[in-house]
Structure formats: structure tokens, C-alpha cells
Amino acid sequence: VMVEKQGFKHFMLKEIYEQPGVVRTCLEKYVDSTWQPGQATSPIRLNLAPELTANLENIQIMACGTSWHASLVGKHLLEQLAGIPTVVQYASEFRYAPSPMTANTLTIGVTQSGETADTLAALETEQQRRSQQPAHLQARLLGITNRPESSLARLVPAIIDTHAGIEIGVAATKTFMAQLMAFYFLAIEVAYQRKTVAPQRLGEIIDGLQQLPAQLEQVLESQERYVETLAHDFVETQDFIYIGRGINFPIALEGALKLKEISYIHAEGYPAGEMKHGPIALLDAKVPVVAIAMPGTVFEKVLSNAQEARARDARLIGVTPMNEQEAKETFDTLLPVPAVDEIISPLLTVVPLQLLSYHIAALRGLDVDQPRNLAKSVTVE
Ligand code: G6P
Secondary structure, three states: OOOOOOOOOOOOHHHOOOHHHHHHHHHHEEOOOOOOOOOOOEEEEOOOOOHHHOOOOOEEEEEEEHHHHHHHEEEEEHHOOOOOOOOOOEEEHHOOOOOOOEEEOOOOOOEEOOHHHHHHHHHHHHHHHHHOOHHOOOOEEEEEEOOOHHHHHOOOOEEEEEOOHHHHHHOHHHHHHHHHHHHHHHHHHHHHOOOOOOOHHHHHHHHHHHHHHHHHHHHHHHHHHHHHHHHHHHOOOEEEEEEEOOOHHHHHHHHHHHHHHHHHOOOEEHHHHHHHHHHHHHHOOOOOEEOOOOOOHHHHHHHHHHHHHHOOOOOOEEEEEOHHHHHHOOOOOEOOOOOOOOOOOOOHHHHHHHHHHHHHOOOOOOOOOOOEEEEEEEOOO
């Protein structure tokens, strides 16, 4: 397939802009738009065999890189909505030190390309060691991928196709968004089956997802220019810290990874509550702190962690809703996103971070789509 930049300076920027459309496609493919709470069928249409999710006691997810970050959001959703203990493994670690086998376990391999050697090897290891086991220990494998014709799709009996379209930029953006959508759908489906969440609440979450395409468009439209200007302040910056908590902790990791990958600026993502156990020692006026502070269970906590950073003279950038007074007073700079249900928020908070990385790297004159030392898919160990 010939993919073109369509007037965008880089594929990465084009792909960031494709995200509202990707979310729309995912919703069309996987959500029953006429579903009402109380209806006797699932709101989600993943077409998974019932054996895959029946009597589930554990879930383990194998992935690398950005897919590993999407998996951390997935863990949060699967635990908090579906009530299933879930672990996220680095595929490169699991393959040489597999955790002890647990019963009635669903193993999910997440790989955009479907070709990452470590992820495929981890899944093969799992499949092989379980093949001789009694029924409750047999492997149940599911893949989440953007390439339904990939090696992953041949290895596992079932996949969720993320339908993001080919991604050219090495730094994953729209495929991350689509992986997140897959995890929302899976968690809602399993929560529906297990009745761990009231149908009314599932309806609210689905409504929240339906609002996303328009909200993403709004974030892109309102922030693109602003972030481009803001990026000038950080062209010479050497270190960044990203903090978040709960469902937005993985977004802090992803924001930091995006910056490292394409701008070559050192960046670390931390759960905000861990700052006091080490990383706060790094802070001074030269180290900006990007905090993801969305109203919900950990809002006040993140704000107070951000204030601790301010007390060390760090410049504070907040990804936060526009209308939050305390947040406005806490942050030097705002990257506003719509005030949404906390559980939906990662799908929005990641976008300003993608734009920030993109513009810093572009201003530094770097090869955004082909960063040094990195490959789009790593098919060797
Ligand atoms: C490479 C890419 C990353 C990607 C990772 C996992 O390192 O540069 O952007 O997140 O592989 O790729 P996958 O195709 O397995 O999702």
C-alpha cells in the first residue's frame, strides 16, 4: 500500500491527526450502537469464542514498548471493570523467566506489527509449556494487533484487529490509541459477561467512548498551534519528568517514551506518588515536569505531587481540564483536555503529549519518522 503524507510535514503528525477517525472506525466495528442497558446481549462485538473468557481467574499480557504501555491501561480496565487479576509482562523478560503457571488464565499478546520477536517468543513459550497440562492450565491465547495477516495472527487462535491503518512513523501514535480502544472493548465485554459492572455504568462508559472522536478533534484543533509555540521553550532542555497516577500512570510512561524516541531528550515517567522516593532529587529549574491531572480518584493527589515539584522550582506543565481552578493555579502551563469521566481520560491525555514530543523533535530538526537506532518493528531478538 502506498501511503502519503497528505500535506503533513511528517507521517507522525498525520497519524496523530488520524486518531479521531481511528477511534470512529473502532467504535463502528466493535460497538452495538443501538445497545441499551438492560438489553440481553453484549454491547460489544468482538466475536471471541466463549471458551476464551469463560471461568477466567487470571490474565497475563505480553508486550514491548508502546504496546506494553497500552497493556498497562488494559490491566487497569480489566482489573477495575472486569475484576480479573491481571499482570503485564515485558515479553523480553517473560521469555527467559516465565512466571509460574496460573489456572484459567487468558494470555494476551499485544503487538502493533504482529512481528516483534520477543512478543512472539513469549507467546510460544507460554503455549508450549501449557500444552501438556490439564485443562485448567491449558493456554488460552488472544492477540491484539494492527496487522491481521501477521505472524502473531498465525500463532494465536483469536485476534482483535485494531483497524488503525498502516502506521509509518516509528513512534507509535494512532496504533496506541487503537490498542487502548481494544482494551476498553475487551474489558467492557468481560465485565458484561461477569456482571461486575452495572449495565447502566457500562452504558455511561460506552457513551463516553462515543464522544471521543469529536473531543479528540477539539483537542487537536485547539492545541496544535499552541503546543508548537510552547515547544520552543524546550528545544534545549535535557531532562523531562512525566507524572501520573492510576489509569493515567501509563500515559506518563508513554509521554516520556514518545519524547525520548524522537527528540533524544532524556525523559522519565513516574507514578506521581513515587517521586518522593528518589526522582524528586533530580528536580530543579532546568527539569520540566509534565503532570497528568484528571478529575477523579487521584486528582488531588496528583496536584499535591505537582506542588511538591514546584517547591523545587520545576516548571510545571499540566494536562488537565480547562475549568479546574486548583489545577490552573498549580500549573505554569496548561495543556487542556475536555473534562471527561476519569476512566476514559487516557484516550485524551495522551494526545497533547504526542504533540509536544512531535513539535520538540521537529524544532530540533530531527528525523521524526525515522529516529536513530530505532526500527518500526524489531523482528530480531
Ligand atoms: C519498536 C517500535 C516501538 C514499538 C515496539 C513494539 O521498538 O519502535 O514504537 O512500541 O517496537 O512494537 P509492536 O509492533 O510489537 O507493538
